[in-house]
Amino acid sequence: MTSMDYGNLAYLVLLGSVLVFWFFVQNRQSLNKTLQHGAAWGLIFLGVIAAVGLWGDIRQTVLPQQMVLDETGRIEVPRSPDGHYYLTLDINSEPIRFVVDTGATGMVLTLDDAMRIGLSEEDLIFYSEAMTANGPVRTAPVRLDDVALGPFRDQSVRAFVNEGEMSKSLLGMDYLNRFNRLEISGGRLILER
Structure with a gap:
């Protein structure tokens, strides 16, 4: 990775952290429900990333x-x-x-x-x-x-x-x-x- 890539990554991590912090502050009364929703969306995100990464293998199987x-x-x-x-x-x-x-x-x-x-x-x-x-x-x-x-x-x-x-x-x-x-x-x- 180049220094520009590291800078972009740092910016995205900082932006994501601010958004997550804001989300938790806004929903502090129902923190348990917020964590459940966050976990569900995290699993969906990981599933999509896994499907994209394994698409070549999946395609070979179903062809x-x-x-x-x-x-x-x-x-x-x-x-x-x-x-x-x-x-x-x-x-x-x-x-x-x-x-x-x-x-x-x-x-x-x-x-x-x-x-x-x-x-x-x-x-x-x-x-x-x-x-x-x-x-x-x-x-x-x-x-x-x-x-x-x-x-x-x-x-x-x-x-x-x-x-x-x-x-x-x-x-x-x-x-x-x-x-x-x-x-x-x-x-x-x-x-x-």
């Missing part, structure tokens, strides 16, 4: 997960609260989370995800171009040695690495067409081979 039904060769994915479907594929034994994009042709990796699976920037040659909603972006075609979704494994899968900014990698129809059945029904994405 819909993909369900693999091995016996039938079927994968069901519930729609996430943001309206999209997400699949986690193991690429070169590294889990990569994709947003399913039936409007995209190919599998498109972010630069960060490409680095995570072992591709280096020196290996990427951005000579192709893709049209996006934000205009054209340069892409580097690559071959992924090993791609697994649950029990389904594919080798030498064609993909692209996007040079532009993307928040998530995209899973397009080139990969989804490897499945015999692709259905979106009742808030679920169903894939079968």
Whole structure:
């Protein structure tokens, strides 16, 4: 913390102390009731702080997960609260989370995800171009040695690495067409081979 942060903290503590002192002076006749209310509000405040601090963990727990039904060769994915479907594929034994994009042709990796699976920037040659909603972006075609979704494994899968900014990698129809059945029904994405 900087000296400015310490000054701000001291000011807030002093202000809070004055407000608490004023509150107790105003309510000195019913001090027991005031302490009860103060304790209740203190617990509510601590609960809110705990929820904000643990929000990432809570969100991971309540996010819909993909369900693999091995016996039938079927994968069901519930729609996430943001309206999209997400699949986690193991690429070169590294889990990569994709947003399913039936409007995209190919599998498109972010630069960060490409680095995570072992591709280096020196290996990427951005000579192709893709049209996006934000205009054209340069892409580097690559071959992924090993791609697994649950029990389904594919080798030498064609993909692209996007040079532009993307928040998530995209899973397009080139990969989804490897499945015999692709259905979106009742808030679920169903894939079968």
